[in-house]
Amino acid sequence: MVSHRNVYLDYSATTPTDPRVLEKMLPYFTDEFGNTSSAHSYGRRAEDAIETARETIATLMNCRASEIIFTSGGSESDNLAIRGAAWSRLDVGNHLVTTPVEHSAVTRTVSQLVAFSDFDSAIVPVDKTASVDVEELLDNCNERTTLVSIIYANNEVGTTADMPRIAAQLRERGILFHTDAVQSAGQMTLDVQALGVDLLSISAHKFYGPKGVGALYCRDGINLAPSQTGGSHEAGRRAGTLNTPAIVGMAEALRLAYEERDERLAHYTRLRDMLKDGILEKVSDCQITGHPVHRLPSHISFVFEDVDSTRLLMHLDLMGISASGASACKTGNAEPSSVLLAMGYAPELAIGSLRLTVGQTTTEEDVAYAIEGIAAAVEKVRKLKRIVS
Numbered sequence: 513m514v515s516h517r518n519v520y521l522d523y524s525a526t527t528p529t530d531p532r533v534l535e536k537m538l539p540y541f542t543d544e545f546g547n548t549s550s551a552h553s554y555g556r557r558a559e560d561a562i563e564t565a566r567e568t569i570a571t572l573m574n575c576r577a578s579e580i581i582f583t584s585g586g587s588e589s590d591n592l593a594i595r596g597a598a599w600s601r602l603d604v605g606n607h608l609v610t611t612p613v614e615h616s617a618v619t620r621t622v623s624q625l626v627a628f629s630d631f632d633s634a635i636v637p638v639d640k641t642a643s644v645d646v647e648e649l650l651d652n653c654n655e656r657t658t659l660v661s662i663i664y665a666n667n668e669v670g671t672t673a674d675m676p677r678i679a680a681q682l683r684e685r686g687i688l689f690h691t692d693a694v695q696s697a698g699q700m701t702l703d704v705q706a707l708g709v710d711l712l713s714i715s716a717h718k719f720y721g722p723k724g725v726g727a728l729y730c731r732d733g734i735n736l737a738p739s740q741t742g743g744s745h746e747a748g749r750r751a752g753t754l755n756t757p758a759i760v761g762m763a764e765a766l767r768l769a770y771e772e773r774d775e776r777l778a779h780y781t782r783l784r785d786m787l788k789d790g791i792l793e794k795v796s797d798c799q800i801t802g803h804p805v806h807r808l809p810s811h812i813s814f815v816f817e818d819v820d821s822t823r824l825l826m827h828l829d830l831m832g833i834s835a836s837g838a839s840a841c842k843t844g845n846a847e848p849s850s851v852l853l854a855m856g857y858a859p860e861l862a863i864g865s866l867r868l869t870v871g872q873t874t875t876e877e878d879v880a881y882a883i884e885g886i887a888a889a890v891e892k893v894r895k896l897k898r899i900v901s
């Protein structure tokens with residue numbers, strides 16, 4: 513094996529903050545520290561920065577600035593979209609529809625509404641690629657359905673959904689459509705007119721912006737009951753002093769992602785395909801999870817037979833390779849991912865999952881090292897399993 517190197521292949525978990533983004537943020541920690549709610553010049557300058565950021569993001573999403581609400585990240589955006597729209601539309605109905613492959617910020621918000629208030633929900637099954645059938649989705653809606661939430665690009669298996677097709681059907685029926693676009697931002701279009709969605713969540717740390725900041729697009733005319741109450745920030749929809757440096761950073765990160773989109777996506781796709789081909793060639797008994805074509809350019813995921821992903825990730829970490837499994841790890845034992853189970857994988861196979869996501873600074877040498885490392889680690893884990901059993 514070639515000499516040890518550190519290879520980060522977990523850009524779906526988080527990305528580093530781009531130094532150009534950080535540079536834009538810095539003055540708002542120090543000299544320009546004003547509170548946007550203050551009437552004096554410090555406050556007005558902070559407000560100007562926030563409104564410029566809002567305009568930038570709105571332009572990139574092809575919507576009005578008034579339709580962008582700043583939040584603390586993807587989880588809060590999902591919570592606000594679902595809880596806020598559901599609560600404010602009780603006169604329309606109390607039925608929510610989602611899928612079993614959503615991020616927990618969506619599934620747990622829906623299940624909390626069902627558990628603690630007068631809502632019920634339908635969970636539309638997905639196929640082996642984690643895609644939803646539109647007819648089946650519509651069959652699960654009824655006259656009380658107020659909101660459907662479907663992930664745009666799946667965080668675990670990378671599958672992307674056909675947003676315009678789903679949106680057109682829901683709009684015809686007067687049902688609000690929310691999408692969690694946290695993994696899509698920076699790679700897929702966020703043009704909300706083209707997508708046809710009513711509510712869309714993003715989070716800056718997934719596209720080379722800072723952590724702890726996100727946004728929710730909320731189409732004008734949709735009332736949102738705030739899920740976080742307090743001051744009347746964000747037109748009464750989200751209380752709390754605005755995080756000026758982070759918001760400025762998020763806008764710059766999204767602007768750069770659009771400006772450099774072609775080069776970034778070509779780079780991701782090339783390295784992702786190298787990884788995919790290398791692993792399929794060097795590792796026996798493995799399958800790609802998620803859609804073979806309709807998937808994020810940066811993302812490839814697998815299941816390996818006779819492998820426990822917790823052990824695999826440990827071996828990879830020792831080699832300097834940082835990756836993740838599509839599973840919740842509890843005290844060293846991998847639990848099969850509910851997403852993979854919903855896609856029809858047997859628990860014994862689902863437990864052997866691996867997610868690899870490339871980024872801007874990933875190199876061919878990194879990928880070559882990772883392929884060798886993964887092949888060796890899978891072999892080691894399988895050998896140890898045979899010895900123990």
Ligand SMILES: Cc1ncc(COP(=O)(O)O)c(C=O)c1O
Nearest residue numbers: 585586587615667692694695715
């Ligand atoms: C699809 C998806 N939604 C929501 C989130 C939560 O975002 P945040 O970490 O900004 O709360 C994540 C983070 O991993 C995600 O991948």
